[in-house]
Amino acid sequence: MTSLSPNLSSPARRAAHSALLSLTHPNKSMFERQRALLRKAVPAGFPSPADDYVERRLSLDEHLIQHKESTFFMRVAGHSMRGLGIFDGDLLVVDRSVPATHGCVVVAVVDGEFTVKQLLYTAQGKVLRAAHPDYPEMAVKPEQEFSVWGVVQWNVHRV
């Protein structure tokens, strides 16, 4: 193995060094580089009167994400939730850590697939409700593989 230790000032290293210098600064002479020192920005002028009021700029992440470890984004495909303002192609902000209460919109796993629906707890058991007149309610059958993957906290919709 050829290894040019940076701590050696061997001829090989010097050769490699100068080869690199010419590679990285192809058109600059030493003189030009020294002149660059003088081009440094020099602070001058009046201090901004707003300096004392500088605060942290607002962040959407902060607003939309309550638990950053358990929050994931998902993409919506289909129209069945448009009654609740969730459209095809929208971006869901889903939190896995919050409990799925009656009436909340969830990402559920039904027979191994992700689906977005409103979750209702009824006397007959859990019901998944779409928000579209053409789609009927779906009662979760006991033999069905069903679980709540996460609770939809926000929907991001492009206007």
Added chain:
Amino acid sequence: MTQRAIALVDCNNFYVSCERVFQPGLEGKPVVVLSNNDGCVVSRSPEVKDLGMKMAVPWYQMKDMAQRHGIIALSSNYSLYADLSNRVMSLLAQFSPSQEVYSIDESFLDLTGIAVDHAQYAQRMRETIRRCLGIPVCVGIAPSKTLAKLANHVAKKNAPFGGVCDFNALTEKELDGLFATIDVGEVWGVGRRTTDKLNEMKIQSVLDLKRTPAKYLRVKFSVVLERIVAELNGVACLELDDVAPAKQQIICSRSFGTLTSRLPDLEQAVIAYATRAAEKLRQQHSLAGGIQVSIRTNPHKERDSQYQQAMLMPLPEPTADTRLLCHAALHGLRQIYRAGYAYQKASVTLTEIIPASAKPQTLFDDVETQQKSHALMQTLDRINRSMGSGTIKLLGEGMDTSWAMRRGNMSKRYTTEWAELAVCHADP
């Protein structure tokens, strides 16, 4: 004095578990994840373990078995695993003031002095990680790191423990009973060769090793084994490394999907790796003082002529500029490249890494160029972050990457690429 209590939290078949989070249809099915280039099995679902498939076996030898049992094989998706690992570690950090992230799927936590029932506390960790991420974990608790590892092994292999095993809650007699049933090779730090040597000395079980006098071992083994025996006896010799030191080296290396003898292929690969390494460097706000390139043929193809060579290029000044790093890497590659060999692997290593804030100013610093470079790299990273990695790259990296890794069946990068989010159906 309060009893020392160290927990080791380990994710169960982590890569497979990560895949199942975003492909719930894989639940209950036999699934394996393969290493780079789809070479070996690196993670197995419990269903696959039950079929008797071993870890690290070459995949092509397993194809018949896979077909018979309908085993689903996925290529490794490290972007996904790394993100979920970070989430696991940061959730675990809430459970102890002292954490050592030991690997992508394991973490030590110091529970000493936390005045709760440790087994219940560990169940809360399991529940939290399952609920927040959908990943199953097991926890071992003991007075030393070596014992915590062993406790974790016990928790994993024995369903009645419910995923948590606290050695501190067991009596000496109960512990010894357990240790008598565990192979000495399972002990953390006892490798294959040491196991063979120990077996020759009639040391078969963990209990045998625990009861072997230190001075008896000192003659035949290194001090490391002596320390392991002390740890097995509940004397903590290894402390938790709380602070992960900033990386002193950044390595990007990979085997090619197919062997290549062409310099242009190697150049593309080296530029791609140097680009990736430079991104990592900027992520940790550091600069590199040198870059090493190495290439080698496939040492397992004994009939092919073999060649391997490496070269370290010192940089004129510490930098994180992709262009300068690539330039230097290519310069090195062209010096070590020899025609007529079938190359299997190239790697790029950044060395002499320093924090960007610690860069010494010199008289010849070209401040304007440095500022421009910094701004350009920031823009590059921002675009690649928001629009997908590789959106903007050096032309040298090439558009045709036929040398690249074989990753035939890789899942989407659900948490790190906008274009690859999981899709949620809103139709009947």
